Amino acid sequence: MRRRLLAGFFLFALALVVALEVPLGLSLARNDRTTSMSEVQRDASSLAVLVAGGLQKASGSSLQRAVSQFAGADDAVVAVVSAGEVLASAGKGAVEELSDSRTKAIIKAAAAGHTSGEEGSNDPDDDFLYVALPVARATSDRIGPAPAKGSDVVLLVAESAAPLHARIRSHWIALIAFGFGVLAVAAALGALLARSLTRPLEGIEAAVAAIGVGRLSERAPIGPGPTELKALGETVNEMADRLEELVHTQRAFLADASHQLRTPLTALRLRLENLEDTLEAAQRGDIVAALAEADRLSRIVDGLLALARAEGGVRPARQVVDVEAVLAERAQAWMALAEERQVALECDPERTASPGPARLRALACEGHLEQVLDNLLANALEATRAGGKVTLAAGRVGDRIELHVIDDGPGMSPADRTRAFDRFWRPEGATQGGTGLGLAIVAQLARLSGGAAWLEASPAGGVDAVIRLDASDV
Numbered sequence: 120m121r122r123r124l125l126a127g128f129f130l131f132a133l134a135l136v137v138a139l140e141v142p143l144g145l146s147l148a149r150n151d152r153t154t155s156m157s158e159v160q161r162d163a164s165s166l167a168v169l170v171a172g173g174l175q176k177a178s179g180s181s182l183q184r185a186v187s188q189f190a191g192a193d194d195a196v197v198a199v200v201s202a203g204e205v206l207a208s209a210g211k212g213a214v215e216e217l218s219d220s221r222t223k224a225i226i227k228a229a230a231a232g233h234t235s236g237e238e239g240s241n242d243p244d245d246d247f248l249y250v251a252l253p254v255a256r257a258t259s260d261r262i263g264p265a266p267a268k269g270s271d272v273v274l275l276v277a278e279s280a281a282p283l284h285a286r287i288r289s290h291w292i293a294l295i296a297f298g299f300g301v302l303a304v305a306a307a308l309g310a311l312l313a314r315s316l317t318r319p320l321e322g323i324e325a326a327v328a329a330i331g332v333g334r335l336s337e338r339a340p341i342g343p344g345p346t347e348l349k350a351l352g353e354t355v356n357e358m359a360d361r362l363e364e365l366v367h368t369q370r371a372f373l374a375d376a377s378h379q380l381r382t383p384l385t386a387l388r389l390r391l392e393n394l395e396d397t398l399e400a401a402q403r404g405d406i407v408a409a410l411a412e413a414d415r416l417s418r419i420v421d422g423l424l425a426l427a428r429a430e431g432g433v434r435p436a437r438q439v440v441d442v443e444a445v446l447a448e449r450a451q452a453w454m455a456l457a458e459e460r461q462v463a464l465e466c467d468p469e470r471t472a473s474p475g476p477a478r479l480r481a482l483a484c485e486g487h488l489e490q491v492l493d494n495l496l497a498n499a500l501e502a503t504r505a506g507g508k509v510t511l512a513a514g515r516v517g518d519r520i521e522l523h524v525i526d527d528g529p530g531m532s533p534a535d536r537t538r539a540f541d542r543f544w545r546p547e548g549a550t551q552g553g554t555g556l557g558l559a560i561v562a563q564l565a566r567l568s569g570g571a572a573w574l575e576a577s578p579a580g581g582v583d584a585v586i587r588l589d590a591s592d593v
Contacts, residue, residue, distance in 0.1 A: 128309030502528035
């Protein structure tokens with residue numbers, strides 16, 4: 120945001136400088152050109168009087184002397200031409216200039232009236248500002264008759280345009296330097312302005328990010344700045360206060376509820392177990408069912424507490440986890456239950472082995488991967504019939520690590536695999552088993568570790584539970 124503000128302010132200043140300085144530069148160049156042409160015209164008019172005097176006296180030496188003195192004083196090319204004949208000329212490059220076709224065209228046009236302008240060339244500094252005027256006709260009524268009937272004497276005065284171009288360049292250089300100075304000041308002021316606007320926003324952003332990861336005690340700084348940003352910071356802090364109060368209230372409620380629910384559930388189970396011993400065998404079926412429901416209520420309470428802690432707590436930092444070691448450890452921990460249910464539990468050596476000597480390492484929060492695998496293994500063993508198989512596998516896919524818990528149970532439809540992560544959802548027709556919270560806990564723990572969880576169909580028709588985590592190259 121700071122860059123966008125600074126860029127917008129700088130572009131506005133640049134547009135303003137260009138809009139002001141370009142017309143000013145053109146105006147200065149036009150004034151310099153007009154002033155220089157006026158000076159040449161004034162010099163030419165003054166020299167025309169001297170040339171007319173020399174023509175009246177019919178003195179070629181006095182005419183040449185006047186032309187030479189003027190050319191030497193003003194570093195100009197001066198020529199007096201009558202009917203195509205050069206009567207007098209002086210100045211550096213006068214011969215070449217008078218032989219140029221463009222100069223001849225200028226003299227010819229001047230015979231019909233006054234003409235002036237700038238004669239261009241390949242090098243601008245070699246250009247000439249010229250004035251050509253018919254001396255005899257212009258001055259015959261005041262000084263004397265024309266030297267030859269029907270012909271006019273043309274005076275050509277051409278001065279170098281280099282000083283004019285140098286002045287124009289100096290004006291443009293000064294304007295450009297001034298423009299860069301203005302832009303530098305504008306950039307500095309823009310940076311200060313952008314910083315004054317974005318610094319409060321950065322503080323608010325940092326506070327919101329901290330609150331988002333569970334640090335509910337963080338607050339946005341309220342300091343000097345625009346009124347709107349102060350109001351935004353105060354609103355964020357009010358929201359954080361309310362959110363912290365709600366979360367703390369929820370946590371306190373969960374702690375109290377767990378304590379209050381576990382005590383009567385434990386007492387209920389003890390009473391049912393004591394009652395079971397006093398009943399006849401035909402009546403014990405209801406007691407066994409009641410005990411199973413009491414166990415299920417206990418598991419629901421434990422699952423809700425685990426899910427609430429995962430969702431409401433501060434997100435822990437991720438650590439490097441040896442995936443192959445964790446898989447082997449959890450397989451060993453669940454092996455006894457698998458053998459009791461006559462289910463083969465194994466790690467696929469081909470899928471768990473990483474290419475090369477390096478082991479599979481992923482980034483996960485401490486203890487999360489073990490808890491995820493425990494929930495998935497519990498579901499897989501519950502779904503697999505005696506004589507079936509549950510497989511643990513892992514492999515690297517690009518910059519991610521994928522873990523699989525594969526069973527060859529009855530499987531699930533695509534719609535059921537999508538809904539399986541909803542809280543308290545259980546497959547249609549299920550009369551016993553889990554609480555419907557295990558996969559919800561799995562999904563939440565995977566997200567906290569920066570990964571994801573989903574279900575696919577296994578090749579044997581069962582379910583392939585997939586956990587994807589970021590790989591670590593450490």
